[in-house]
Amino acid sequence: MPNRIFRPLxxxxxxxxxxxxxxxxxxxxxxxxxxxDATPGADIASKGASATCAQGFADxxxxxxxxxxxxxxxxxxxxxxxxxxDIWGWEDPDTGRRxxxxxxxxxxxxxxxxxxxxxxxxxxxxxxSGARASVWRDIKxxxxxxxxxxxxxxxxxMQVFDLTQLRGLTGAAPVEFAETARYxxxxxxxxxxxxxxxxxxxxVGSSRGQCDRGLQMIDVRDPRRPLLAGCFxxxxxxxxxxxxxxxxxxxGPDTSHQGxxxxxxxxxxxxxxxxxxxxxxxxxxGVGAYPTSGYVHQGWLSDDQRYFxxxxxxxxxxxxxxxxxxxxxxxxxxxxxxxxxxxxxxxAIDHNLYISDGLLFQANYTAGLRVLDIADxxxxxxxxxxxxxxxxxxxxxxxxxxxxxxxxxxxxxxxSRSEGLFLLNLTGILAxxxxxxxAAAANETVAFTWTMxxxxxxxxxxxxxxxxxxxxxxxxSIPGGTDSVEAREFSLETDDLPPxxxxxxxxxxxxxxxxxxxxxxxxxxxxxxxxxxxxxxNPATESARMRLVVANAQxxxxxxxxxxxxxxxxxxxGRVEPGQELIVDARVAGWPAGRYWVRYQGLNFSDARMLVxxx
Numbered sequence: 001m002p003n004r005i006f007r008p009l010x011x012x013x014x015x016x017x018x019x020x021x022x023x024x025x026x027x028x029x030x031x032x033x034x035x036x037d038a039t040p041g042a043d044i045a046s047k048g049a050s051a052t053c054a055q056g057f058a059d060x061x062x063x064x065x066x067x068x069x070x071x072x073x074x075x076x077x078x079x080x081x082x083x084x085x086d087i088w089g090w091e092d093p094d095t096g097r098r099x100x101x102x103x104x105x106x107x108x109x110x111x112x113x114x115x116x117x118x119x120x121x122x123x124x125x126x127x128x129s130g131a132r133a134s135v136w137r138d139i140k141x142x143x144x145x146x147x148x149x150x151x152x153x154x155x156x157x158m159q160v161f162d163l164t165q166l167r168g169l170t171g172a173a174p175v176e177f178a179e180t181a182r183y184x185x186x187x188x189x190x191x192x193x194x195x196x197x198x199x200x201x202x203x204v205g206s207s208r209g210q211c212d213r214g215l216q217m218i219d220v221r222d223p224r225r226p227l228l229a230g231c232f233x234x235x236x237x238x239x240x241x242x243x244x245x246x247x248x249x250x251x252g253p254d255t256s257h258q259g260x261x262x263x264x265x266x267x268x269x270x271x272x273x274x275x276x277x278x279x280x281x282x283x284x285x286g287v288g289a290y291p292t293s294g295y296v297h298q299g300w301l302s303d304d305q306r307y308f309x310x311x312x313x314x315x316x317x318x319x320x321x322x323x324x325x326x327x328x329x330x331x332x333x334x335x336x337x338x339x340x341x342x343x344x345x346x347x348a349i350d351h352n353l354y355i356s357d358g359l360l361f362q363a364n365y366t367a368g369l370r371v372l373d374i375a376d377x378x379x380x381x382x383x384x385x386x387x388x389x390x391x392x393x394x395x396x397x398x399x400x401x402x403x404x405x406x407x408x409x410x411x412x413x414x415x416s417r418s419e420g421l422f423l424l425n426l427t428g429i430l431a432x433x434x435x436x437x438x439a440a441a442a443n444e445t446v447a448f449t450w451t452m453x454x455x456x457x458x459x460x461x462x463x464x465x466x467x468x469x470x471x472x473x474x475x476x477s478i479p480g481g482t483d484s485v486e487a488r489e490f491s492l493e494t495d496d497l498p499p500x501x502x503x504x505x506x507x508x509x510x511x512x513x514x515x516x517x518x519x520x521x522x523x524x525x526x527x528x529x530x531x532x533x534x535x536x537x538n539p540a541t542e543s544a545r546m547r548l549v550v551a552n553a554q555x556x557x558x559x560x561x562x563x564x565x566x567x568x569x570x571x572x573x574g575r576v577e578p579g580q581e582l583i584v585d586a587r588v589a590g591w592p593a594g595r596y597w598v599r600y601q602g603l604n605f606s607d608a609r610m611l612v613x614x615x
């Protein structure tokens with residue numbers, strides 16, 4: 001599809017689902033307002049004390065493997081009748097203090113949660129002068145600044161707030177802050193997306209701006225001087241409207257797009273993948289659509305960027321199903337494939353989800369926080385939950401709005417619309433969080449090294465090999481040691497892996513016998529100097545692929561010669577690292593039929609294999 005830069009439409013009037021507006025509530029700006037059943041309810045409690053999850057409850061809240069650290073209801077924010085919405089976090093790089101940035105319908109509140117059992121309300125940044133209160137507010141962080149938008153709020157624009165102003169505040173006298181700067185390239189916006197690796201923000205679902213509700217790309221590398229960088233609208237999706245997105249410097253498995261800035265956008269009826277490296281000429285890549293979409297709302301990439309986990313906000317009501325999480329295989333960014341549909345055991349509407357350390361954290365309205373272990377994308381496992389609305393299990397827009405799972409101390413912050421802010425802590429095997437993992441093969445010995453960010457209740461760590469038939473065997477193990485919230489390093493070696501390719505997993509085993517996969521890696525055990533896997537297919541008519549693994553780092557050449565000794569092709573010339581597979585392809589379509597030699601030449605080895613070209 002050609003690149004497009006769009007001017008704003010004069011007017012847009014769209015009904016989200018014709019004929020069922022009354023069932024969902026008022027439709028405004030292409031989004032569904034909370035219906036009558038989502039009016040504020042009575043607050044369950046005021047600022048609450050910690051409660052351990054025991055026998056299925058933490059205080060009055062249904063739970064599993066999640067403890068309550070603290071609870072702040074709306075009165076703690078001086079919010080009056082206004083409810084909560086989005087949530088984000090910030091850790092001060094100079095002081096190490098941790099803060100929740102809590103969206104309200106008429107402001108953004110700031111809470112010091114350095115001690116998560118005693119959160120401290122510091123003050124609020126009111127909405128932009130002249131704007132109106134709104135159900136939707138969204139917050140992201142870059143370079144110690146918060147970037148804040150609101151939807152359906154009139155001329156709100158994007159507020160910029162210098163978070164270092166929070167330093168030294170005690171909360172004794174809550175402060176009414178003023179914005180540091182404002183970007184006025186649009187009126188309202190449903191969300192703001194931030195790529196902290198590049199310093200670009202992306203306003204989505206905006207109105208009264210230049211980008212017609214698609215991606216409005218904003219240069220915020222100087223946070224106090226945001227500048228419009230470009231626009232993108234994907235008309236292959238419903239109206240091209242972008243509801244939410246995640247934008248990254250792509251490091252996933254699709255080698256043709258590695259190193260590019262890629263946005264994964266949730267566009268109402270499809271997932272749209274866009275290359276935004278060149279802001280003046282963004283380029284549409286793949287689109288993922290499915291026949292039973294209610295409203296493609298939001299999603300997040302797995303840690304390895306192989307899968308995109310997506311929620312659908314309206315399918316529960318439209319189709320009468322339980323909560324459904326859609327898992328896209330995005331190995332090919334030009335052709336995403338729906339791999340798995342995971343159906344939960346509740347009928348709640350799913351809203352926002354994020355991924356951290358192999359766990360999927362979902363804010364599912366009346367079902368509260370839901371935690372899935374996604375080590376195996378084909379078979380997610382529900383491992384924890386915390387329900388903020390114990391008396392409401394309806395398919396409605398009450399309850400949990402969003403979740404922030406990335407605080408360095410493991411605190412999980414959860415916003416619930418009428419109930420307030422909840423600070424939570426994963427327990428047991430879920431509290432075990434991996435920081436890094438590596439595996440290095442030297443001849444027949446493989447050394448494993450990993451760092452745990454925190455751990456609890458780990459009896460031992462196991463290194464497992466996955467056999468071809470899918471079964472596993474334990475090839476090495478090490479005691480887990482004592483519980484710790486400090487970083488700890490572990491290492492072990494084994495000679496028990498067979499020669500060649502192996503898929504290995506690092507697994508933690510808890511004292512009660514439950515397990516959790518922490519990491520997975522493919523490696524090669526190389527007895528001797530090297531291992532060559534000959535050409536496939538062989539004979540070949542179009543192309544043939546060869547593989548090489550070396551035991552030691554060295555420069556390697558891969559050349560093809562005919563039987564007269566003439567060089568036909570140089571397939572590779574350069575450095576090869578130990579244990580990493582070199583894959584080379586010979587394009588043989590134009591070669592004469594016959595036999596050829598493929599020669600592999602390294603510093604301390606030489607090898608040759610026959611390749612047959614047929615017609």
